[in-house]
Amino acid sequence: MSFWNWEWVGTHLDLIGEKLGEHLWLTLLAVGFGLVVSFPLAILAHRRARTYPAITWVTGLLYTIPSLALFALLVPFTGLSTLTAEIGLVSYTLLILIRNAVTGLGGTPEDVKEAARAMGYSERGVLWRVELPLALPVIVAGIRIATVTTIGLVTVTALIGKGGLGALMLGGFRRLYPQIAILVGVALSVALAVAADRVLLWAQRALTPWARRTRSVTAT
Amino acid sequence: MGDTMISLRHVAKRFPGTRTPAVRDLSLDVDRGETVVLVGPSGCGKTTTMKMINRLIEPTSGTIEVDGTDVMAQDPVRLRRGMGYVIQSIGLMPHRTVAQNIATVPRLEGWDDARIDRRVRELAATLRLDEELLDRYPAELSGGQRQRVGVARALAVDPPVMLMDEPFAAVDPIVRAVLQDQFLDIQRRLRKTIVFVTHDIDEAIKMADRIAILNLGGVLEQHAPPEEILREPANAFVEEFVGAERGLKRLALIKVSEIDVDEGPVVSPEDDAEKARALIRDGGFGWVSVLEDGELLGWVDEAMLEGKARVSDATPRRFSAYVTAEDSLRQALDSIVTSRTNVAVVVTEGQRYRGILTLERVSREIVS
Numbered sequence: 151m152s153f154w155n156w157e158w159v160g161t162h163l164d165l166i167g168e169k170l171g172e173h174l175w176l177t178l179l180a181v182g183f184g185l186v187v188s189f190p191l192a193i194l195a196h197r198r199a200r201t202y203p204a205i206t207w208v209t210g211l212l213y214t215i216p217s218l219a220l221f222a223l224l225v226p227f228t229g230l231s232t233l234t235a236e237i238g239l240v241s242y243t244l245l246i247l248i249r250n251a252v253t254g255l256g257g258t259p260e261d262v263k264e265a266a267r268a269m270g271y272s273e274r275g276v277l278w279r280v281e282l283p284l285a286l287p288v289i290v291a292g293i294r295i296a297t298v299t300t301i302g303l304v305t306v307t308a309l310i311g312k313g314g315l316g317a318l319m320l321g322g323f324r325r326l327y328p329q330i331a332i333l334v335g336v337a338l339s340v341a342l343a344v345a346a347d348r349v350l351l352w353a354q355r356a357l358t359p360w361a362r363r364t365r366s367v368t369a370t
Numbered sequence: 371m372g373d374t375m376i377s378l379r380h381v382a383k384r385f386p387g388t389r390t391p392a393v394r395d396l397s398l399d400v401d402r403g404e405t406v407v408l409v410g411p412s413g414c415g416k417t418t419t420m421k422m423i424n425r426l427i428e429p430t431s432g433t434i435e436v437d438g439t440d441v442m443a444q445d446p447v448r449l450r451r452g453m454g455y456v457i458q459s460i461g462l463m464p465h466r467t468v469a470q471n472i473a474t475v476p477r478l479e480g481w482d483d484a485r486i487d488r489r490v491r492e493l494a495a496t497l498r499l500d501e502e503l504l505d506r507y508p509a510e511l512s513g514g515q516r517q518r519v520g521v522a523r524a525l526a527v528d529p530p531v532m533l534m535d536e537p538f539a540a541v542d543p544i545v546r547a548v549l550q551d552q553f554l555d556i557q558r559r560l561r562k563t564i565v566f567v568t569h570d571i572d573e574a575i576k577m578a579d580r581i582a583i584l585n586l587g588g589v590l591e592q593h594a595p596p597e598e599i600l601r602e603p604a605n606a607f608v609e610e611f612v613g614a615e616r617g618l619k620r621l622a623l624i625k626v627s628e629i630d631v632d633e634g635p636v637v638s639p640e641d642d643a644e645k646a647r648a649l650i651r652d653g654g655f656g657w658v659s660v661l662e663d664g665e666l667l668g669w670v671d672e673a674m675l676e677g678k679a680r681v682s683d684a685t686p687r688r689f690s691a692y693v694t695a696e697d698s699l700r701q702a703l704d705s706i707v708t709s710r711t712n713v714a715v716v717v718t719e720g721q722r723y724r725g726i727l728t729l730e731r732v733s734r735e736i737v738s
Contacts, residue, residue: 262462264426266463268455269474269475271447
């Protein structure tokens with residue numbers, strides 16, 4: 151049988167679709183929880199600058215743990231579960247998401263903040279109505295990086311019995327599936343990463359029309 | 371006068387970690403509807419003083435009252451919504467359109483959409499902002515347009531008090547002069563109580579009802595109308611700060627209507643040409659004005675009356691330039707030195723003749 155076993159692909163579209171769906175789901179969960187965890191931390195770091203070094207130290211440490219090692223460490227506690235996979239995946243998003251959010255929130259020009267206060271915005275109003283909208287391009291850029299990174303990392307979770315498209319690749323290596331399964335897994339995960347990046351870029355532009363019409367200005 | 375809107379009493383501000391206070395002990399009153407310009411060298415605490423009024427900076431000691439209420443006893447958010455605020459860098463929200471920027475405070479105050487829309491259009495008209503600009507973002511505007519949007523935003527809920535920190539400093543001199551004139555025009559109608567900060571004495575002279583000249587540490591050197599500061603500087607600091615051309619600057623503040631004008635040599639068309647010739651010779655000007663029932667027809671000289679029996683037989687020539695009662699003595703001076711007749715002819719609406727101004731007459735105002 152040749153490498154190009156299209157017949158297997160044709161008869162296993164259900165399996166491939168299921169793995170693609172799982173891959174997307176694991177990614178969405180990871181980035182979603184990543185946002186839920188990182189957002190309050192980013193606000194805290196923004197409001198109380200002294201907390202920022204500690205927050206980056208912890209999330210930076212998490213980020214440097216090799217993914218395989220992290221999953222291996224977690225398995226005794228949380229088993230071969232989605233929870234194990236997500237704890238790892240979420241951990242890796244935090245550094246990127248927090249750093250971009252803090253950079254974005256800190257990027258509001260002083261005069262804009264001063265004018266906002268002088269017009270009678272409360273401190274909370276300045277954050278939600280001025281700093282946050284202005285930080286959106288940088289925050290969304292962080293989400294894009296985190297999403298693409300997570301799509302790559304999800305494949306590693308195949309080793310603990312999850313993995314989405316990674317399971318196709320691992321199955322291919324272990325000869326459970328024909329070798330073309332590896333290629334399908336690789337091609338679809340790359341396509342998923344590119345598609346997710348495009349969608350988020352489009353979302354960012356839709357959310358921040360002012361940044362597009364004034365790109366040359368905000369770039370400086 | 372006497373109706374105090376903003377009152378500073380022994381106000382001091384010392385920033386943490388600095389040896390000398392930014393403002394040592396400043397007492398100052400701003401009357402309702404008046405423009406007080408705080409002017410002085412950098413480090414004189416003028417911006418700090420202004421920001422203490424809306425509590426962007428809180429005084430270390432002393433009291434500031436606005437409309438009889440201590441600002442420290444009020445919620446800063448409420449206090450600030452009652453004060454328009456314009457700064458040099460404007461601080462427009464880059465993510466909001468011009469219309470949304472102007473609507474900032476009305477939106478915070480919970481106005482309904484229809485009322486906001488009406489108010490935005492009204493302000494755009496007042497500030498001469500083209501309606502097509504309303505949907506643009508600030509980065510798509512010129513410097514002058516941004517300044518106008520900044521002023522419109524500050525005026526949005528018609529606050530009784532305006533705080534302005536070098537509001538026109540970021541644009542070129544020509545646009546600045548236009549914006550200043552427009553703002554003076556708006557202020558004449560609205561009569562806001564304005565605290566205006568600048569380092570430019572000429573801008574202070576132009577915009578102020580009263581100027582407060584501050585020295586380092588917020589020391590008030592003189593607080594008086596511009597004309598008085600130019601005429602009688604309180605001390606050497608003020609004199610030096612006001613600078614050269616004090617006399618000329620004063621002339622710009624005096625209107626023609628405020629001084630007596632000379633009648634000048636006049637004849638009517640029915641008069642004998644001989645009478646006109648006599649006036650031309652004795653008047654010392656070499657010409658005579660021709661008036662018909664108070665309306666100025668022009669001037670005639672001896673050459674034009676040559677061989678004529680009556681003044682009406684000659685065709686008077688029009689004066690090339692006039693000044694009106696509303697013009698300043700500086701404009702009159704300009705008219706004098708550039709006209710062939712060496713006088714400024716003063717007329718009212720409909721070319722009614724009022725008299726003439728000579729160089730001697732105007733220079734008497736410089737020295738007085």
